[in-house]
Each structure stands twice: as structure tokens, then as C-alpha cells.
Amino acid sequence: MNSNFEAEQQRLTNVMKIISEEINRLEDETSRRKNEVIQIRKHFWDEVKVNTDTFDDYLETIIGLRQEVQALSVSQGTHRHASKRLSTLQRMQDVPYFGRIDFLEEDTSVPEQIYIGISTLRDASGENFLIYDWRAPVSSVYYDYQPGPAKYTTPGGIVQGKLEKKWQYLIRDGLLHSMFDTSITIGDEILQEVLGKESNKKMHNIVATIQQDQNKIIRYDKGRLLIVHGAAGSGKTSAAMQRIAYLLYKYRGHLLADQIILFSPNKMFNSYVSNVLPELGEENMQQVTFQEYLQYRLKKESQLETPFDQLEYVLTQKNSSFYSLRIANIQFKATTTFFKALHRYQQSLAFSGMQFNDLLFRGKSIITSSQIAEQFYNHNGSLRFHQRLEKVKDWLIMELKKIEKKERDKLWVEEEIELLSNDAYHRAHRILAEKRGFTRERLAEYEMEPKALARLIVHQKLKPLRKQVKTLRFIHFKELYKQFFTDSEKVKKWIGEEMPANWADISQLTVNMLEQDRLYYEDATPYLLLKELIQGFQSNSTIKHIVVDEAQDYSPFQFEFLKHLFPNAKMTVLGDFNQAIFAHAREMIDFTQLTNLYGQDETKIFNISRSYRSTKPIIEFTRSLLSNGDQIIPFDREGEIPVLKQVSNHNELHRSIADKISDLRNRNFNSIAIICKSAAESRHAYEGLSMIEDMKLLKSNSLEYEGGIVVIPTYLSKGIEFDAVIIYDASEEVYGDESLSRTFYTACTRAMHKLIVYSVGQPCRLLQKAREEKLIREMD
Numbered sequence: 052m053n054s055n056f057e058a059e060q061q062r063l064t065n066v067m068k069i070i071s072e073e074i075n076r077l078e079d080e081t082s083r084r085k086n087e088v089i090q091i092r093k094h095f096w097d098e099v100k101v102n103t104d105t106f107d108d109y110l111e112t113i114i115g116l117r118q119e120v121q122a123l124s125v126s127q128g129t130h131r132h133a134s135k136r137l138s139t140l141q142r143m144q145d146v147p148y149f150g151r152i153d154f155l156e157e158d159t160s161v162p163e164q165i166y167i168g169i170s171t172l173r174d175a176s177g178e179n180f181l182i183y184d185w186r187a188p189v190s191s192v193y194y195d196y197q198p199g200p201a202k203y204t205t206p207g208g209i210v211q212g213k214l215e216k217k218w219q220y221l222i223r224d225g226l227l228h229s230m231f232d233t234s235i236t237i238g239d240e241i242l243q244e245v246l247g248k249e250s251n252k253k254m255h256n257i258v259a260t261i262q263q264d265q266n267k268i269i270r271y272d273k274g275r276l277l278i279v280h281g282a283a284g285s286g287k288t289s290a291a292m293q294r295i296a297y298l299l300y301k302y303r304g305h306l307l308a309d310q311i312i313l314f315s316p317n318k319m320f321n322s323y324v325s326n327v328l329p330e331l332g333e334e335n336m337q338q339v340t341f342q343e344y345l346q347y348r349l350k351k352e353s354q355l356e357t358p359f360d361q362l363e364y365v366l367t368q369k370n371s372s373f374y375s376l377r378i379a380n381i382q383f384k385a386t387t388t389f390f391k392a393l394h395r396y397q398q399s400l401a402f403s404g405m406q407f408n409d410l411l412f413r414g415k416s417i418i419t420s421s422q423i424a425e426q427f428y429n430h431n432g433s434l435r436f437h438q439r440l441e442k443v444k445d446w447l448i449m450e451l452k453k454i455e456k457k458e459r460d461k462l463w464v465e466e467e468i469e470l471l472s473n474d475a476y477h478r479a480h481r482i483l484a485e486k487r488g489f490t491r492e493r494l495a496e497y498e499m500e501p502k503a504l505a506r507l508i509v510h511q512k513l514k515p516l517r518k519q520v521k522t523l524r525f526i527h528f529k530e531l532y533k534q535f536f537t538d539s540e541k542v543k544k545w546i547g548e549e550m551p552a553n554w555a556d557i558s559q560l561t562v563n564m565l566e567q568d569r570l571y572y573e574d575a576t577p578y579l580l581l582k583e584l585i586q587g588f589q590s591n592s593t594i595k596h597i598v599v600d601e602a603q604d605y606s607p608f609q610f611e612f613l614k615h616l617f618p619n620a621k622m623t624v625l626g627d628f629n630q631a632i633f634a635h636a637r638e639m640i641d642f643t644q645l646t647n648l649y650g651q652d653e654t655k656i657f658n659i660s661r662s663y664r665s666t667k668p669i670i671e672f673t674r675s676l677l678s679n680g681d682q683i684i685p686f687d688r689e690g691e692i693p694v695l696k697q698v699s700n701h702n703e704l705h706r707s708i709a710d711k712i713s714d715l716r717n718r719n720f721n722s723i724a725i726i727c728k729s730a731a732e733s734r735h736a737y738e739g740l741s742m743i744e745d746m747k748l749l750k751s752n753s754l755e756y757e758g759g760i761v762v763i764p765t766y767l768s769k770g771i772e773f774d775a776v777i778i779y780d781a782s783e784e785v786y787g788d789e790s791l792s793r794t795f796y797t798a799c800t801r802a803m804h805k806l807i808v809y810s811v812g813q814p815c816r817l818l819q820k821a822r823e824e825k826l827i828r829e830m831d
């Protein structure tokens with residue numbers, strides 16, 4: 052063992068000791084603070100004397116209350132802070148730091164040794180840093196430079212200097228296993244080790260091995276929009292998660308975790324990435340799928356198709372008679388042309404075309420839609436659109452009051468009173484008594500007047516109508532959306548030159564769906580947009596950052612919508628058009644169009660091409676599936692060449708897969724996915740493979756991937772990874788269509804260590820190049 056290593060082990064031992072001492076201190080402090088909080092809560096009211104006899108007593112009571120609340124909040128805050136630091140230190144007990152740089156600052160003569168870990172640690176004096184947080188300005192030198200001239204940016208300016216040495220440490224359970232002087236060693240041993248491991252049920256942080264191009268993404272902090280286009284497995288999601296941790300560190304006190312939203316591709320992905328931030332001592336951001344958001348906003352509206360149902364249709368109904376029309380529908384409704392057209396349409400409604408619902412009471416129309424329209428157009432001409440709506444709302448409330456008065460003397464009220472149940476009668480009695488000022492003890496003394504009861508009954512009956520008016524549900528949104536598609540003349544003006552050739556058919560398709568009270572997924576965001584434009588956009592200005600992962604799955608329309616929805620947020624967008632499996636993105640190859648969202652000056656695009664997830668042979672195979680695959684650079688990790696097995700029928704397929712699975716199990720592959728083109732194929736595969744024990748079928752509502760063997764459709768496997776992947780059937784019959792190449796690529800790129808491709812009959816043409824170039828080994 053060389054002296055360097057011993058000295059490092061000694062330093063590590065010292066640091067571990069300091070961490071342990073700090074942990075002990077914090078354990079005491081947290082338990083003390085916890086007791087303090089409990090005590091304050093318990094004795095809260097003992098300390099405050101409530102007296103409101105005179106103004107001075109009242110004031111004293113308020114001051115007393117405020118002091119107690121303050122004491123409670125200070126103790127709670129200190130407890131929270133101490134517990135957070137405690138859990139970070141407990142994590143640091145395992146790996147206190149992972150790297151070191153020796154940095155010689157310009158105009159100094161002694162290089163400073165900077166050790167880098169997940170969080171800062173100082174010595175007992177509090178003046179010397181034993182460990183720097185990986186997000187500190189100086190730590191960027193570790194990720195950005197090889198020995199030689201280097202610099203880093205601080206809030207005070209740029210610090211120039213020289214990176215003299217760079218070390219990587221492999222520390223486990225507080226013990227130094229190895230250390231590498233990265234200016235001498237070739238390659239990246241620690242990254243090799245990390246990537247060579249088995250997959251995890253949950254994603255882990257990558258701070259010890261962040262690569263230079265990823266570091267740029269993590270720390271980039273200018274403009275409104277950051278776009279990252281990167282190959283499958285290039286670390287886009289990882290970079291996004293560390294970026295969130297970085298922003299929370301840099302803007303501590305100004306940016307909170309719940310002011311950040313991550314839009315995820317599916318629910319399972321939420322749980323997959325949920326560990327990264329806590330591992331780094333940060334709280335998780337909010338997470339949602341776009342579908343969940345739409346569902347939440349449109350829950351009371353029509354039956355909403357899910358993105359997975361839409362995809363399932365696209366993948367399995369190719370022979371349906373109106374397939375190409377549906378694709379045209381999906382593609383048009385994804386465009387910013389349609390987005391702008393809906394804006395123009397909404398503006399035109401200020402002059403004509405607003406649609407309202409009749410207000411119905413006891414089965415009869417009491418205010419008709421045309422009366423409402425008359426109010427909207429005839430009496431408020433000089434007001435702006437939303438002010439007019441407010442006026443109409445006020446007018447309707449007044450009308451309802453008049454109607455309420457008239458209704459009180461009608462026969463139905465008398466009948467209603469006679470038919471009141473005992474319970475309802477007592478409830479009414481209590482409400483009226485309390486209104487008249489009778490205390491709870493004296494309720495019985497109140498003698499109910501029949502007129503008051505009649506008033507109460509009518510008032511309550513009209514409650515739903517008042518609510519309908521207040522929430523603007525007297526506007527007929529569905530009819531308004533429909534009208535866009537039925538006004539064949541005006542629509543030419545709204546859409547302009549980019550009118551789709553088959554507009555009449557697209558319109559008919561939309562109207563048919565609306566008449567069945569259903570909304571296609573491609574209509575959901577446009578419908579919501581129109582609704583928002585009419586009733587006033589319910590934007591969320593508290594959100595400061597949104598991160599959109601698998602961004603190729605979002606339409607330009609949806610991005611425009613997100614921009615409006617979060618007017619104060621910056622956006623980080625990550626995606627890969629080679630994995631664009633939704634029909635709206637079939638012809639797209641990059642995110643150039645997104646630049647228009649905030650303009651060139653506010654937008655930065657990074658491309659990353661090195662891929663880390665899979666072994667080199669797997670990446671060499673998967674990139675051969677793409678026309679632009681040469682741009683993808685594999686990380687140099689050895690492994691077995693992918694295998695192609697052709698079988699003649701499904702019985703043979705199932706037997707062969709079952710044998711393969713038992714072989715993989717014996718070889719300790721923990722996570723194995725049998726990936727199918729669609730949910731329909733997944734169900735079929737799951738039934739056919741029922742002889743395999745402990746195998747699960749994952750569906751669009753599955754919340755978590757728990758490891759083990761799963762059957763899964765490609766679109767649900769997005770963003771996640773498996774030790775071994777089996778492609779269920781890569782035959783020409785299943786993947787023959789050119790448009791499925793991205794689906795097939797996405798499926799194959801989920802494999803980390805092993806990829807086996809089955810084909811029932813002739814393998815698809817997508818495999819041709821790989822077969823010719825022997826990037827896949829054919830099994831007999």
C-alpha cells in the first residue's frame with residue numbers, strides 16, 4: 052500500500068470521525084427540538100391568556116398568541132433544518148466524498164485540495180472546508196477540466212487558475228477501496244464500475260461521475276428555455292434531476308422544491324426517479340403526467356381518451372377504414388397553427404357566436420340561452436370580453452334573485468314543505484333559528500314561520516344554479532368547440548393558409564366525437580385551451596421551473612399551452628426524436644420549432660450523443676436501427692452481442708422465451724423485461740407465457756416497477772431500464788411498417804446488459820443492416 056493511499060485513508064478516517072460527532076450532536080439537537088415542539092403545542096393555550104374584555108386586553112391576547120406562534124415556528128424550523136442535515140450526514144457516512152481537485156488559483160503559490168461530496172462539511176472551527184458540495188462553484192472544475200488551465204464562475208466573477216491534479220475515490224461504507232489519479236489512468240474506472248452494476252428499481256444520483264457535457268446542462272442558467280436533445284441512455288433524465296438539485300442549491304431561499312414541476316411520461320416513472328433528490332439531501336419536486344393534469348381539469352367534461360389509448364389505436368388499428376384520417380386529425384391538432392386559430396376564434400366571439408346553456412329550474416328553462424346572448428352582445432358592447440362575461444354573471448345572479456322571490460308563493464313550495472322528512476324539517480328549523488340569533492341551547496324556543504321556511508326551501512333549490520352561474524357553467528363550451536368545426540366559412544380566416552386538405556373530414560370526425568360526449572386525446576388540450584381563453588386563463592404563477600421529460604411526446608400545441616399555464620416559469624425540456632412514438636411527431640427530427648416558444652435569445656439547445664445505459668455491443672446494434680445512428684457514441688463498456696432468435700410459431704416462441712428467462716435468472720439478472728409493441732400484444736404474451744413464475748403484466752395505471760420479470764408495452768417502458776430485455780416479436784409482420792422504427796428503437800434501448808430479439812417468422816427489415824454488419828448474432 053503506498054503512502055499516498057495511507058494518507059488518504061487517514062484523512063478519510065478523520066473526516067468520518069467528524070461526521071459521526073456531528074451526527075451525535077444533531078441527534079441530540081433534533082430530539083431536544085422535537086420535545087420542545089411537543090411541549091409548546093401541549094401548553095400553547097396555558098401560555099396565552101385569552102381576554103377580550105377591553106381593547107387593551109384584546110391587544111395583549113393577540114400579542115401573546117403571536118409570541119407563542121413565533122416560538123412554535125422557530126422550534127419547528129430549527130427541528131426541520133437539523134433533521135435534514137442529519138439525514139444528509141447519515142448518507143455521507145457511506146460515501147463522504149468521491150473526488151478531489153488540486154487547484155492553484157492565479158497569483159497564489161500553494162494549490163488548494165478540494166474534496167467533493169454530496170454536501171459541504173467544515174472542520175470544528177467552521178473556517179476550513181473538509182468537503183465541498185458538488186454544486187459549489189469551485190466543484191465545477193472537477194467535472195469540466197482535465198489537468199491544465201481551468202476556471203470557474205462565482206457570483207463575484209471568474210476565478211482563473213490551474214488544475215494540477217484530479218482524483219477519483221471509490222469509498223464504500225466509509226472505507227477507501229481505491230483511488231485514481233485521472234491524469235494518469237486512461238478511461239473512467241469508476242464510471243465503468245457504476246454502469247456495470249445491475250439495474251435498480253429506482254434511479255440513483257450520478258454526482259460522482261457527471262460528465263462534462265452533462266455538467267453544462269446541469270449548471271446552465273440563462274434564458275427561459277433549455278432544450279436537451281440526446282440519445283437514448285445519454286443521461287437526460289439524470290442530468291435533469293441533478294439540475295433540479297443544483298437550482299435548489301443555487302437559489303436556496305428563493306426557489307422551493309414545490310415551485311418546480313416535473314412532467315413525467317407515466318406514473319411508473321414518477322416512482323422510478325423519486326429517490327434521486329432525497330439522496331442528495333433535497334426534497335422532491337412536484338411530479339405529474341400531462342394526462343393527469345388534463346384529467347384533473349376536464350374531469351367533469353366528456354369522456355377523455357388517454358394518450359395510451361390513442362397510441363394503442365395508432366399501433367394496432369392500421370387497417371381501420373379511417374386510420375389515415377385519424378392520423379391527420381392528430382397531426383393537425385398538434386400544431387401551433389391550430390393553437391393560433393383557436394385564439395383568433397376566441398377573439399371573434401367578442402362580436403358573435405357565443406354559445407350559452409339555458410338555465411333550467413325544475414325541468415323548465417327559466418333563463419334562455421338567447422336571453423343570455425342578448426345580454427352579452429347587446430348591453431355590454433363597449434366592454435372587453437371578460438368584463439362582459441362578469442357583467443352577464445352579475446345580471447344572472449340578479450335574475451335568479453328575482454326568480455327566487457316569485458317562486459316562494461308557488462304551489463310546489465307548499466307541497467315540498469308538506470313532504471319534508473323529519474330530518475330535513477329539523478335541519479331547516481336549526482338553520483332558521485340560528486339565523487334569528489337563537490343559541491344552541493335555546494334552539495327549541497324558536498317557532499318556525501312558514502314564510503321563512505318557504506324562503507329557505509326556494510333558496511336552497513336554487514343553489515346549484517347560482518353555482519353554475521358563478522363557475523361560468525352557463526357557457527356552452529362543448530358547443531363552442533364544435534362551432535369551430537362547423538363554421539366552414541369563418542374557419543378559413545381563423546386557420547389561414549395552413550388549412551389541412553381534408554378539413555371537412557377532420558371536422559366531421561371531431562363533431563361525431565363531441566356528439567357522443569367523447570374527446571380524443573388530441574382534442575383534450577385544444578378544448579381546454581379554448582375553455583381557458585373564454586373564461587380567463589387560470590395560470591399558475593407560483594411555479595418557477597418546469598421540467599418536461601420525454602418531450603418528443605408533447606405536441607408544439609401542448610408546449611404553447613404549458614407556456615401560458617406557467618407564465619413565470621423557466622423550462623427545461625429533454626427528449627429524443629428517435630424515440631418519438633406518438634403519431635403527431637412522426638416527421639419531426641429535432642426541437643428547432645420549440646425555439647419559437649420564447650425566441651432565440653431566450654433559448655439554448657444542447658445535444659448530447661454519448662450513451663451510457665447499454666453495453667457497447669448493444670449500442671452498436673441499436674444505433675444501426677436509425678438512419679442518423681452514427682452520431683451516437685457508445686460508452687466503452689464490454690458485453691455480449693445482442694441475439695436474434697427466429698421461431699416458426701407462438702408456441703415455440705413461448706417455450707423458447709421461458710427457457711431463456713430461466714437461464715437469465717440462473718445468471719442473476721434481476722430485472723428482465725419482455726417488451727411488446729402494444730398493450731394488446733402484451734396481454735397476448737402474458738397469457739402465452741403463463742408458465743413463467745412471478746411474472747407481472749405492467750399496464751398504464753401501474754404505479755411502480757418493483758424489479759423482477761415483467762411484460763410491458765414499449766410506451767410504458769419509456770425512461771426506464773432493465774438488466775435484460777427480450778423483444779417479444781420483431782417479425783416483419785409486427786414491425787414491418789417504417790413508422791414503427793422509433794417504437795422498436797425505444798424498446799431495444801431499454802437494455803443495459805443483455806438484449807435478445809425474437810421473431811415469429813421473417814425478422815423485420817429494420818434489422819437488416821444489423822444482420823448484415825453482424826451487430827446481432829443469429830441463434831439457431
Ligand SMILES: Nc1ncnc2c1ncn2[C@@H]1O[C@H](COP(=O)(O)OP(=O)(O)OP(=O)(O)O)[C@@H](O)[C@H]1O
Binds near residue numbers: 281769
Ligand atoms: N454520468 C453518469 N454517471 C453514471 N451513470 C450515468 C451517467 N449518465 C447516465 N448514467 C446512467 O445511464 C442510464 C441512462 O440514463 P438516463 O435514464 O438519465 O438517460 P436518458 O437520456 O434519460 O435515457 P432515455 O432517453 O433512454 O430515457 C442510467 O442508468 C444512468 O444512471
